[in-house]
Amino acid sequence: MQYKYYLIGILGIGLVGSVSLAAPAVSKRKLDYAFKKLALDIPIRVLLQENKLRDTKWVLGSDEGFVVYTPSSKKKTIFTRTGVTVTYANGAFFINGQKQTGSHFFIMPLGGLISLGPIKYDGVFSVTKVKGTAYLVNHLDLEEYLQAVLPYESYPGWPDEVQKAFCIAFRSYGISKILEQRARNNWPYPYDIKNTNSHQVYRGHEKSACFKRIVEATRGIVLSHDKKPILAMFDIACGGVIPARKKGVHFDKAPYLERKYPCHYCKEHRFYRWDTAYTFSELEKGLKKIIPRLGRLRDIKIGSFDAAGVAQNIRVRGSHRWFNIKASTFRNQFKKLRSLCFNFAKNGRKVTISGKGHGHHLGLCQWGAYFMVKKGWDYKRVLQFYYPNTTFMKLSRMP
Numbered sequence: 320m321q322y323k324y325y326l327i328g329i330l331g332i333g334l335v336g337s338v339s340l341a342a343p344a345v346s347k348r349k350l351d352y353a354f355k356k357l358a359l360d361i362p363i364r365v366l367l368q369e370n371k372l373r374d375t376k377w378v379l380g381s382d383e384g385f386v387v388y389t390p391s392s393k394k395k396t397i398f399t400r401t402g403v404t405v406t407y408a409n410g411a412f413f414i415n416g417q418k419q420t421g422s423h424f425f426i427m428p429l430g431g432l433i434s435l436g437p438i439k440y441d442g443v444f445s446v447t448k449v450k451g452t453a454y455l456v457n458h459l460d461l462e463e464y465l466q467a468v469l470p471y472e473s474y475p476g477w478p479d480e481v482q483k484a485f486c487i488a489f490r491s492y493g494i495s496k497i498l499e500q501r502a503r504n505n506w507p508y509p510y511d512i513k514n515t516n517s518h519q520v521y522r523g524h525e526k527s528a529c530f531k532r533i534v535e536a537t538r539g540i541v542l543s544h545d546k547k548p549i550l551a552m553f554d555i556a557c558g559g560v561i562p563a564r565k566k567g568v569h570f571d572k573a574p575y576l577e578r579k580y581p582c583h584y585c586k587e588h589r590f591y592r593w594d595t596a597y598t599f600s601e602l603e604k605g606l607k608k609i610i611p612r613l614g615r616l617r618d619i620k621i622g623s624f625d626a627a628g629v630a631q632n633i634r635v636r637g638s639h640r641w642f643n644i645k646a647s648t649f650r651n652q653f654k655k656l657r658s659l660c661f662n663f664a665k666n667g668r669k670v671t672i673s674g675k676g677h678g679h680h681l682g683l684c685q686w687g688a689y690f691m692v693k694k695g696w697d698y699k700r701v702l703q704f705y706y707p708n709t710t711f712m713k714l715s716r717m718p
């Protein structure tokens with residue numbers, strides 16, 4: 320396959336310049352090891368912790384100690400102990416009780432990996448103060464990050480061709496987030512992406528060879544639209560819902576999510592169509608948390624759907640009047656619902672809720688992709704089905 324190449328020079332976090340190696344008792348080899356970790360090929364900054372300054376207490380580990388590096392002053396401090404605790408008091412950060420100058424510095428392992436509590440991480444950590452908040456961020460190479468994201472955001476044991484499609488989607492999503500955050504003048508935060516499912520789940524170093532193989536096989540490949548990596552969203556099963564008909568999505572900004580044809584490839588999955596049931600009293604109990612003045616629940620129905628069949632509002636009749644609530648608020652309260660594409664069927668005091676799909680019905684449908692590959696599709700065909708009007712590109716360093 321022929322790729323066009325991205326120039327990623329703009330992503331460089333900058334090499335650290337000349338650093339004096341005057342610290343006693345630490346070999347140049349160990350310092351080189353630490354600073355090499357800082358000079359990443361394609362760095363991604365993943366948020367691990369954010370808290371009020373005074374609540375800062377991060378316990379970090381490394382088998383061979385740490386070097387703390389402050390870019391603004393080029394100062395570096397060696398900690399030979401295998402554990403350090405970062406705290407904040409009286410306007411400054413402290414490491415093992417030693418005051419640090421500056422509101423942004425790196426903590427890098429002198430050997431092996433760095434850990435936060437029981438979890439080990441690739442790359443290095445940074446500590447940053449922004450207004451009243453302290454941020455602990457993991458800087459690591461995008462490809463190492465993908466290796467760690469794959470096991471949590473995909474299904475271990477699935478065929479390689481599906482994993483490759485996921486990996487390219489996750490890489491595109493990651494790089495799109497990196498570019499988006501760094502292009503924003505008003506983005507004061509020291510990270511590109513969160514480590515939770517609001518972005519992509521990330522739980523530190525992943526050493527399993529099977530995910531490494533997938534990342535290597537697709538190294539640097541992203542999907543792009545208009546020469547930019549796409550924000551490649553994905554859900555578990557789309558249920559045949561046509562994304563282009565969804566209301567409230569900014570397709571002008573993300574035309575590659577405006578798929579105008581359905582995916583039925585996920586139809587063998589149990590959430591392609593799903594049913595769940597609640598009694599009136601169960602619904603009443605949950606609804607009272609949203610509508611304190613509800614009284615007794617008399618009736619419930621969908622207020623409106625969009626053209627895709629996704630519920631927008633729910634009408635709820637209480638003791639004295641009707642109330643209107645957002646469908647998303649309703650779903651947050653009733654966790655058995657797999658998506659917002661649903662309807663009610665009432666039978667006496669029981670309400671059956673029937674729906675389509677599991678997730679938000681945008682982008683790649685994971686179970687659809689699985690069944691496509693079972694039918695013999697390759698990852699390129701899968702991705703181009705789910706993200707129309709996109710091309711494959713490859714990330715490359717600026718010459």
Ligand SMILES: [Zn+2]
Nearest residue numbers: 557585684687
């Ligand atoms: Zn599907």
